[in-house]
Amino acid sequence: MAAERVKKLMQGNEACAEGALYAGCEFYAGYPITPSTEIGEILSYKLPLIGGKFIQMEDEIGGMAATIGGSLAGKKSLTATSGPGLSLKQECIGFAAMAEVPCVIINVMRGGPSTGYPTGPSQSDIMATKWGTHGDTPVIAVTPSYVPEIFTETVRAFNLAEKYRTPVFVLFDEIIGHMREVVTIPHPGELEVIDRAKTDVENKEDYLPYDNRFEIPPLAPFGEGYRYHVTGLNHDEDGFPTNDSKKIDAGNRKILAKIENNKEDIWSCEEVDTEDAEVLVFAFGSSARSASFAVREARKQGIKAGLLRPLTIWPFPDEPLRKAASKAKVVIVPELNLGQTVLEVERTLPGVKVEGLHRVDGEPITPAEILEVIDKYK
Amino acid sequence: MGDRYELRFSGSGGQGMILAGIVMAEAAAIYDNKVAVQSQSYGPESRGGASKAEVIISDSGTIDYPKATAIDCMLALTQEACTKYHGDIKKDGILLIDSDEVKDIPEGDFKVYSFPIIETARGELGKIIVSNIISLGLIAELTGIVSHGAMEKAVLARVPVAFTELNKKALQIGFDKARELKGN
Amino acid sequence: MAEGAAVKKKQKVNVPFDYDKYLRKGKLPHIWCPGCGHGIVLKSLLRAIDKVGLDKSSICMASGIGCSSRTPGYVDFNTLHSLHGRAIAFATGVKLAKPEMNILVTIGDGDALAIGGNHFIHACRRNIDMTVIIYSNAIYGMTGGQVSPTTPEGAMSTTSPHGNMEPAFDACAVAEASGASFVARSTAYHMQELEKVLTAAIEHKGMSVVEVLDSCPVYYGRQNKYKSASHMMEEIEKKGTVSGAQAKNLSEEEIGDRFVRGILKQDKDGVEYCDAYDNLIAKVQVKK
Numbered sequence: 001m002a003a004e005r006v007k008k009l010m011q012g013n014e015a016c017a018e019g020a021l022y023a024g025c026e027f028y029a030g031y032p033i034t035p036s037t038e039i040g041e042i043l044s045y046k047l048p049l050i051g052g053k054f055i056q057m058e059d060e061i062g063g064m065a066a067t068i069g070g071s072l073a074g075k076k077s078l079t080a081t082s083g084p085g086l087s088l089k090q091e092c093i094g095f096a097a098m099a100e101v102p103c104v105i106i107n108v109m110r111g112g113p114s115t116g117y118p119t120g121p122s123q124s125d126i127m128a129t130k131w132g133t134h135g136d137t138p139v140i141a142v143t144p145s146y147v148p149e150i151f152t153e154t155v156r157a158f159n160l161a162e163k164y165r166t167p168v169f170v171l172f173d174e175i176i177g178h179m180r181e182v183v184t185i186p187h188p189g190e191l192e193v194i195d196r197a198k199t200d201v202e203n204k205e206d207y208l209p210y211d212n213r214f215e216i217p218p219l220a221p222f223g224e225g226y227r228y229h230v231t232g233l234n235h236d237e238d239g240f241p242t243n244d245s246k247k248i249d250a251g252n253r254k255i256l257a258k259i260e261n262n263k264e265d266i267w268s269c270e271e272v273d274t275e276d277a278e279v280l281v282f283a284f285g286s287s288a289r290s291a292s293f294a295v296r297e298a299r300k301q302g303i304k305a306g307l308l309r310p311l312t313i314w315p316f317p318d319e320p321l322r323k324a325a326s327k328a329k330v331v332i333v334p335e336l337n338l339g340q341t342v343l344e345v346e347r348t349l350p351g352v353k354v355e356g357l358h359r360v361d362g363e364p365i366t367p368a369e370i371l372e373v374i375d376k377y378k
Numbered sequence: 379m380g381d382r383y384e385l386r387f388s389g390s391g392g393q394g395m396i397l398a399g400i401v402m403a404e405a406a407a408i409y410d411n412k413v414a415v416q417s418q419s420y421g422p423e424s425r426g427g428a429s430k431a432e433v434i435i436s437d438s439g440t441i442d443y444p445k446a447t448a449i450d451c452m453l454a455l456t457q458e459a460c461t462k463y464h465g466d467i468k469k470d471g472i473l474l475i476d477s478d479e480v481k482d483i484p485e486g487d488f489k490v491y492s493f494p495i496i497e498t499a500r501g502e503l504g505k506i507i508v509s510n511i512i513s514l515g516l517i518a519e520l521t522g523i524v525s526h527g528a529m530e531k532a533v534l535a536r537v538p539v540a541f542t543e544l545n546k547k548a549l550q551i552g553f554d555k556a557r558e559l560k561g562n
Numbered sequence: 563m564a565e566g567a568a569v570k571k572k573q574k575v576n577v578p579f580d581y582d583k584y585l586r587k588g589k590l591p592h593i594w595c596p597g598c599g600h601g602i603v604l605k606s607l608l609r610a611i612d613k614v615g616l617d618k619s620s621i622c623m624a625s626g627i628g629c630s631s632r633t634p635g636y637v638d639f640n641t642l643h644s645l646h647g648r649a650i651a652f653a654t655g656v657k658l659a660k661p662e663m664n665i666l667v668t669i670g671d672g673d674a675l676a677i678g679g680n681h682f683i684h685a686c687r688r689n690i691d692m693t694v695i696i697y698s699n700a701i702y703g704m705t706g707g708q709v710s711p712t713t714p715e716g717a718m719s720t721t722s723p724h725g726n727m728e729p730a731f732d733a734c735a736v737a738e739a740s741g742a743s744f745v746a747r748s749t750a751y752h753m754q755e756l757e758k759v760l761t762a763a764i765e766h767k768g769m770s771v772v773e774v775l776d777s778c779p780v781y782y783g784r785q786n787k788y789k790s791a792s793h794m795m796e797e798i799e800k801k802g803t804v805s806g807a808q809a810k811n812l813s814e815e816e817i818g819d820r821f822v823r824g825i826l827k828q829d830k831d832g833v834e835y836c837d838a839y840d841n842l843i844a845k846v847q848v849k850k
Contacts, residue, residue: 009404009416027659048843053658058684062651065644065681069624069655072642073663077655095645146440179417179444180400182407222640222656223663225619229635231643240589240635241643292442367443 006185012147012176013038015183016106017046019154020078022186023193025104026052027070027077030063031085034118035174036108039080060085064092064105071096071103072230074196074221076158080106084115086125086132093167094133095232097255100210100219102161102196104154106170108177109285109336111362120362121174123285124337129169130314136252138259140266141169141314143284147181152191153311159194160266164258165216171313173336175286175364199226209239210251215258259315268311269320273299277306279377280328282321282345284310287334287365294370303378313341318348325349330377332357334365381436383523384446387513388430388463389455394510398453399431401514401532402524406435409528413437415444428459435523451521453513454480455495472520474513491520491559498551508548511537515552520560526553584608584618586638593632597783597791599750599776599799600630600697606753607666607695608637610760616664623666624653626673628704629778630697633668647678650685653692661836664764665692672702675711675731686740686769690835693763693770696733699778707781718785733773738827743768743834745827750776751799752823762825768834775799775821 010018017039020028028043044054053070057063063079070077081089086107096103109125111117125132129141140160144153154170161168197218201207207226211217220226229239234248242248259266272295274280279298283291288309298305308324310317325331331349333342334357342356357373359365385402387395399416407414418431432446448468453475454460460473460480467473469487477492493516499509511533518529530549537545585608594600611621621639625631627646634641640663644652649667657665674682674696685692701719702708709719711731718725737745744766748756756774763770777783777798779791788794806824809817 007408009400009407009414027655029655029658048839048846051843051847053839055654055658057651057654058680061648062654062681062684065648065651066655066658068644069642069652069657070659071655072652073656073659075659077659091645092648175417175444179415180403181415181441182413221660222622222642223620223660227619227638227640229641229643231635232645233643286444289442289444296442364445366445367447 003187005187007182008185009180010147010183011038011178011180012150012172013108013178014042015147015150016080016154016170017042018183018185019151020104020158021046021050022151022191023076023155023158024195025076025078025158026050027067027075028052028054028079029057029066029070029077030079030081031057031060033060033082033085035110035177036080036082036085036106038177039106039108043078060088061092064089067103068092068096068099068101071101072222074223076162076196077103078106079103080108082108082110082118083112083122083125086128090133094135094137096167097133097137097139098135098232099230100165100255101167101230102165102219103167104157104161104170105167106154109171109173111360117362119174121286121364122336122360122362123171123173123287124340124360125171126313126335126337126340129171136256138166138255139169139314140164140166140259140312141171142268142311143171143313144311145176145285145288145309147176147179148183149311150176151183151185155191155193156268159192162194162196163216164262164266165219166255166259169314171285173286208237210235210237212237215261263315263319266312266315267317267320269317270307270309270311271324272307272309274306274308274324276304276327277324278304278327278329279306279374280325280331281305281307281370281374282310282331282333282341283307283335284313284341287336290365290367291334291370293367294374297367297371298374298378301378303374305374316344316348318344321345321348325352328352330355332370332373334358334370336360336365381439382441383435383521384449384451385433385435385517385521385523386430386446386449386452386463386466387432387510388428388453388459390459391427391429393429393455394507395429395455396431397536398510398514399433401529401536402433402517403435404535405518405524405528405532406433409531410524413439413441415441417444428456428462430459430463451517451523453517455509455513456480457482460484474516474520491516491556493555493559498555499548502551503544503548505544508544511545511548512552515549516556516559517552519553519556579609579612581605581608584611584637586636589636592636594629595780597777597779598629599699599774599795600633602750602753603630603695603697603756603774603776604633604636606756607668607760609757610764613757613761614764616764620662621664621666622653622656623668624649624656625667626669626678628670628673628702630668630670631673647673647676648681649673650678650681650692650694654681654685654690657690657692658836658839661691661840666764667692667694669694669696670703670710671696671698671700671712671733672710675733675736679711683736683740686737686742686771688835689741689743689768689832691767691769693760693772695760696771696773697776698733698773699776699782700730701778701782703778703781707785717782719782720785734771734826737771741769742771742827743829743832744770744825746771746825747773747775747803747821747823749799749803749823750774751795755805755823759825762828766828766830768829768832775803
């Protein structure tokens with residue numbers, strides 16, 4: 001009989017660090033910033049215990065750059081930050097996307113713009129995550145709502161990063177980052193852990209880091225004899241810069257297509273009472289917890305309310321949303337910003353009434369506030 | 379609002395309100411096999427000034443909204459915290475106050491229990507630092523939301539071994555005094 | 563057989579050093595302008611690598627953005643052409659994750675000292691084992707001749723059209739003060755000295771910084787009335803510097819504004835960052 005699983009009351013940020021370790025993370029580079037700092041603190045303690053590496057870099061940019069370096073050396077690599085740090089990391093994140101270097105970026109969202117409200121929750125980096133770095137950039141972002149889910153979604157983020165050779169964001173907010181819930185740590189092997197694919201070329205000279213035979217070519221680690229080139233410039237299969245307009249076009253499309261073509265694998269959503277929902281709430285992160293409460297209360301009152309809770313916010317879950325909203329008269333989108341995700345919901349559901357519910361005062365959206373909007377449509 | 383028991387621990391920064399919340403959550407969720415969520419006000423507020431921690435406990439299932447909405451039991455160790463945070467106590471809920479600190483007792487449709495918590499910690503145990511542990515004993519007995527055994531395990535798991543006896547005593551004082559308070 | 567032997571013999575006579583062994587010949591010609599010193603620096607660097615005997619697969623050459631940062635594209639190592647200013651930070655990640663790798667960073671003066679200045683000083687402070695070669699030509703060449711942190715006061719550039727009003731950084735002084743354990747300066751003109759300095763830098767364990775003064779005749783030379791590339795080398799690299807041996811016998815006044823060449827600092831006792839981390843791992847794993 002297997003040993004009993006470790007059950008521990010932990011903060012969201014701690015669950016994130018534990019999830020990273022479970023996923024096989026061996027490298028962390030970052031810079032302290034409220035409210036994500038605990039993730040780095042915990043890993044600075046735990047990584048050396050397993051022979052992994054932690055480095056506090058001189059700034060946020062260096063944190064992202066070194067994370068990419070660690071990944072090129074073959075380690076599963078992580079950085080964690082919050083709003084202003086995300087802004088600083090953006091150029092490097094674009095590099096990771098362009099050069100197809102897997103890595104995971106935790107963003108414990110706080111109030112913005114600028115320094116904003118460091119100790120208050122926010123969900124205002126949704127669009128910055130998608131569009132923050134210049135160019136057409138592929139983005140995967142997962143959005144856990146519960147502390148145990150931060151653990152599992154961090155594992156999933158590493159899996160997606162390695163599988164799709166791309167930076168993956170884990171977005172949560174100060175509320176879940178700092179609250180405590182019980183996490184039952186799964187045994188090794190209980191959750192799927194995806195490791196980096198290995199190249200099958202026989203002669204190392206033949207290795208192509210962007211081999212067009214593959215949708216997602218295997219990435220060989222530095223230092224094992226493959227001796228390839230990595231650049232943020234538009235490049236050819238061999239990694240070297242190209243001025244060939246056909247190749248530039250193909251390369252730009254390829255990094256987006258690998259996400260677009262695999263959306264169904266990347267998407268994850270929880271549906272609550274959506275089958276007959278006339279009032280659908282679309283909510284993620286901490287707002288989804290309030291929404292869950294509100295929808296339950298609405299059902300008690302006889303309102304046909306439902307909740308679609310995306311655990312993947314990018315690529316945007318448009319098909320699951322269309323399905324869940326098939327009977328909806330209205331879709332309510334509560335979020336801790338002044339209108340970001342709601343734009344995607346409107347884009348996805350032309351002709352359907354969409355109502356945003358927004359709060360940017362550093363306090364969570366309460367179930368009562370959501371219920372009040374639901375009540376308008378009963 | 380259903381299967382939720384809501385607690386709020388309030389006082390000033392440094393009185394161990396967040397630790398009290400953590401211990402309560404662990405007593406419920408680790409040792410009594412219930413479900414619990416603990417949260418706190420974070421940041422400048424936690425350094426001096428009014429500070430609070432909240433715990434939501436459920437017998438089963440998932441606790442979605444993590445913050446207090448209708449409080450079943452609130453502790454206030456200072457007047458400022460009491461004045462600022464008592465508004466969410468529900469009908470027939472419990473307000474436990476430090477009788478020396480809170481003189482302006484709020485009126486409402488709830489039961490007020492009053493006890494010199496900090497003075498007892500200082501006088502009987504010589505350490506005001508255990509005021510929060512006495513409070514946990516009082517609340518465990520007043521509310522019955524967690525078992526004494528679970529509470530004791532949770533407290534002892536969180537305090538240094540050298541202070542085991544001190545904290546056991548503090549907890550016992552809480553249990554005993556709460557029984558007296560209920561009797562009155 | 564006989565033919566092969568003849569070729570070998572011929573090579574021995576005519577090609578004293580086999581650069582091809584290290585070059586990605588298919589990626590040549592390089593982008594550097596006629597008269598640019600960067601090719602000389604690369605040649606010296608390859609000879610130094612050969613002398614130290616580094617395995618090509620063990621080398622990670624990282625760079626930022628700029629003319630000198632195109633160097634990794636031409637050499638047969640693990641090569642990382644990163645972002646402007648960030649080469650040292652990327653390289654720090656590679657090195658810490660895989661300490662057995664030999665890290666070379668080839669960057670310009672703007673990359674190292676302006677946009678990447680913070681990474682530069684902190685990598686020096688950590689004394690992480692890498693060799694940073696600053697191709698220091700006092701100008702932003704790739705963008706067409708703008709003022710850089712090493713442009714001398716008064717010099718002309720496209721963004722100092724009235725003469726540079728800012729004082730210049732002394733890259734070696736910055737490195738020394740920041741804690742690099744090996745600091746040296748040479749020039750493209752002094753090719754043999756440069757090779758020796760680079761050899762010592764690569765052999766040194768810890769942060770090695772080598773500032774190589776070289777010339778950008780197209781963007782610096784033209785704006786500052788140098789007649790030719792060779793004229794620039796004569797004026798800036800030869801007359802503008804003194805060797806460490808010469809400097810010993812000269813007063814500060816006699817040295818004037820000339821740069822001193824040679825190994826300026828070599829501290830073999832300092833603890834290297836990755837070694838320190840390995841010690842930390844050993845310590846905490848025992849405790850566990």
